[in-house]
Amino acid sequence: MTERAPKRTVVLVDDHQLFRAGVRAEIAERVSIVGVAGSVEEAVSVVLKAAPDVVVLDVHMPDGGGVAVIERVLAQRPRQMFLALTVSDAPEDVIAVVRAGARGYVEKSISTDALVAAIESVAAGEPVFSPRLAGFVLEAFSGNAPIGAVDPEVEQLTQREREVLRLIARGYAYKQAALKLEISPRTVESHVSSVLRKLQLSSRHELAHWATRRGLAD
Amino acid sequence: MSALPAPTLRRLPAIAAVSSCLALAAALLVGSGGTPIPAYALGGAALSLLLVEVGRRAIQMMRFGFGAEVVLTLLALAVLGAGWSVVVAAHLEYLTIFGLLFLVGVSLVVRPLLETQVRIAAGATPWQAFTGRSAGRGEGGGARPILREQGSLLLGVFCLLAAGRVATGTLDAYSTGMFGLGGVTVAFGLMGMLAAGAAGWFAGASHVRGHDHRESRGGALGQPRTTTERDEQVVAAHLHDSVLQTLALIQRSSTDPTRVGQLARQQERSLRAWLAGRDDTTATSLPGALRAAAQDVEDEHPGAVIEIVVVGTALLDRSADAMVRAAREAMRNAVRHAGSPVRVFLEIEDGRRELFVRDTGSGFSLDAVDEARRGVRDAIIGRMEHVGGTAEIESGPTGTDVILRSEHSGATPDDPFGGRT
Numbered sequence: 215m216t217e218r219a220p221k222r223t224v225v226l227v228d229d230h231q232l233f234r235a236g237v238r239a240e241i242a243e244r245v246s247i248v249g250v251a252g253s254v255e256e257a258v259s260v261v262l263k264a265a266p267d268v269v270v271l272d273v274h275m276p277d278g279g280g281v282a283v284i285e286r287v288l289a290q291r292p293r294q295m296f297l298a299l300t301v302s303d304a305p306e307d308v309i310a311v312v313r314a315g316a317r318g319y320v321e322k323s324i325s326t327d328a329l330v331a332a333i334e335s336v337a338a339g340e341p342v343f344s345p346r347l348a349g350f351v352l353e354a355f356s357g358n359a360p361i362g363a364v365d366p367e368v369e370q371l372t373q374r375e376r377e378v379l380r381l382i383a384r385g386y387a388y389k390q391a392a393l394k395l396e397i398s399p400r401t402v403e404s405h406v407s408s409v410l411r412k413l414q415l416s417s418r419h420e421l422a423h424w425a426t427r428r429g430l431a432d
Numbered sequence: 433m434s435a436l437p438a439p440t441l442r443r444l445p446a447i448a449a450v451s452s453c454l455a456l457a458a459a460l461l462v463g464s465g466g467t468p469i470p471a472y473a474l475g476g477a478a479l480s481l482l483l484v485e486v487g488r489r490a491i492q493m494m495r496f497g498f499g500a501e502v503v504l505t506l507l508a509l510a511v512l513g514a515g516w517s518v519v520v521a522a523h524l525e526y527l528t529i530f531g532l533l534f535l536v537g538v539s540l541v542v543r544p545l546l547e548t549q550v551r552i553a554a555g556a557t558p559w560q561a562f563t564g565r566s567a568g569r570g571e572g573g574g575a576r577p578i579l580r581e582q583g584s585l586l587l588g589v590f591c592l593l594a595a596g597r598v599a600t601g602t603l604d605a606y607s608t609g610m611f612g613l614g615g616v617t618v619a620f621g622l623m624g625m626l627a628a629g630a631a632g633w634f635a636g637a638s639h640v641r642g643h644d645h646r647e648s649r650g651g652a653l654g655q656p657r658t659t660t661e662r663d664e665q666v667v668a669a670h671l672h673d674s675v676l677q678t679l680a681l682i683q684r685s686s687t688d689p690t691r692v693g694q695l696a697r698q699q700e701r702s703l704r705a706w707l708a709g710r711d712d713t714t715a716t717s718l719p720g721a722l723r724a725a726a727q728d729v730e731d732e733h734p735g736a737v738i739e740i741v742v743v744g745t746a747l748l749d750r751s752a753d754a755m756v757r758a759a760r761e762a763m764r765n766a767v768r769h770a771g772s773p774v775r776v777f778l779e780i781e782d783g784r785r786e787l788f789v790r791d792t793g794s795g796f797s798l799d800a801v802d803e804a805r806r807g808v809r810d811a812i813i814g815r816m817e818h819v820g821g822t823a824e825i826e827s828g829p830t831g832t833d834v835i836l837r838s839e840h841s842g843a844t845p846d847d848p849f850g851g852r853t
Contacts, residue, residue, distance in 0.1 A: 385775030
């Protein structure tokens with residue numbers, strides 16, 4: 215995607231002005247930042263007006279946080295792409311934004327290169343899983359967690375999907391995972407998309423329960 | 433619970449008490465001749481007061497996030513009280529006294545009971561919860577509110593008993609002749625009251641539990657609602673102090689980027705550990721020991737970053753200990769030869785343990801570095817084999833993986849820490 219001439223358009227949403235400025239300075243040369251916002255209200259109107267390729271947003275903000283922005287924008291612009299960029303590693307936060315419709319989740323400590331790559335991927339409609347998110351999902355669908363065991367409507371992960379998630383949790387990029395599994399990068403992406411879909415279909419209650427238990431057990 | 437506005441809470445029963453007493457006095461003066469009209473008016477007034485007050489309280493509680501069960505229980509209590517009052521209506525000034533005592537009693541009892549439940553939900557035993565001597569992080573000035581609660585509870589119970597006595601006394605005196613059912617009515621009344629109380633207790637307890645589940649993590653926002661959350665805020669304040677300390681240190685060492693990075697990383701770790709509810713000083717689990725080892729390696733190598741993802745958990749037994757030691761060596765190698773970030777993934781499932789240490793450097797060639805090879809052989813492979821596990825190294829152009837595997841089985845009693853060096 216990088217070789218395509220027009221830069222991706224991005225709106226940055228974070229209530230920490232300092233952090234926003236920092237991210238902006240880092241990625242401004244490689245993507246086109248068409249708007250910034252510091253609150254949920256502002257974010258919704260800026261995103262709807264600017265219609266960027268990707269909204270990069272923080273999970274934690276006053277008045278409902280990233281989840282509120284995603285839900286309100288998607289109600290009016292269903293194809294908008296979101297990338298959650300967050301310091302939080304609480305599973306319930308992570309799972310909540312992904313369930314709301316974010317196509318990707320990365321940690322704020324991510325390198326600039328990796329962040330730009332994640333923006334490109336999300337813009338192209340590919341889901342972006344951080345190792346940590348892969349770990350959460352593996353645990354959520356494992357034998358320890360209630361999902362699937364209790365809710366027969368939710369499909370379990372396939373063996374292949376688990377293999378892909380394990381490699382991502384170990385730090386493999388999609389391409390590296392594809393090489394390792396001897397499948398095409400496309401196939402890896404489609405496995406990840408399918409995991410994302412299963413996650414979004416799973417019951418909110420079960421996930422919340424699991425997340426709370428996990429926080430206590432670890 | 434503590435968010436109920438205290439002035440309103442105390443003022444309403446007081447207003448009710450004063451006006452009812454005045455009305456009662458007036459009625460006794462006027463009605464001593466046996467005129468029933470003021471007495472009826474008085475009884476009616478007391479009854480409406482009771483219902484209005486309970487209704488207001490219910491609305492208040494709904495607004496402060498009480499569940500429907502609690503509100504319904506309160507309303508049920510009120511209706512029960514009202515119904516019982518009608519039974520006692522043979523003598524209406526008694527009705528007033530009864531209604532008043534009942535109202536004040538319920539008002540006084542509800543809050544301490546809920547607070548007690550909150551403390552039980554926070555892990556205290558019922559006795560600790562009642563006496564306020566709960567284990568855990570005390571809050572300096574916690575003794576006085578608890579004394580007030582106990583006082584309020586005792587007074588409330590006394591009022592309710594007195595209400596019961598008034599009702600029983602009234603029935604004893606008048607109803608045996610009139611209804612012929614006095615004893616039965618009283619028995620039913622008391623049982624109803626007990627049942628309503630028990631229902632209220634359980635409804636409140638289940639509500640408090642749900643409340644804690646939903647709110648405990650987001651507890652930093654808004655008013656603290658439970659004792660648990662208040663405790664958490666105390667700790668949060670403490671942590672913020674430590675964060676501020678670190679920031680001050682960072683400002684002072686702003687010319688030393690390595691030191692800045694290290695300080696920030698250390699602070700991040702301790703904050704994350706606290707947020708996740710982990711006690712990072714004692715590692716009794718495999719994940720905990722792994723995190724501690726990673727911290728050591730980060731501290732040994734300024735600027736190093738090791739990201740850990742864990743699925744599942746296990747106790748730190750002998751084979752887990754060997755795995756952590758081997759992983760520590762692998763992390764050291766990765767940090768030394770490849771740089772950051774080093775990714776560690778530990779998966780524990782049904783006794784099967786797999787630990788991956790991956791760096792995305794160009795791959796360190798074991799054949800080229802003799803010393804590294806020996807380190808790997810003794811410190812990683814040797815340790816794992818000693819406890820019946822395996823260690824594997826995959827080095828390629830996109831990075832190096834050290835893969836440690838073991839099946840959990842009963843540890844052999846001799847040599848409790850295999851391969852310790």
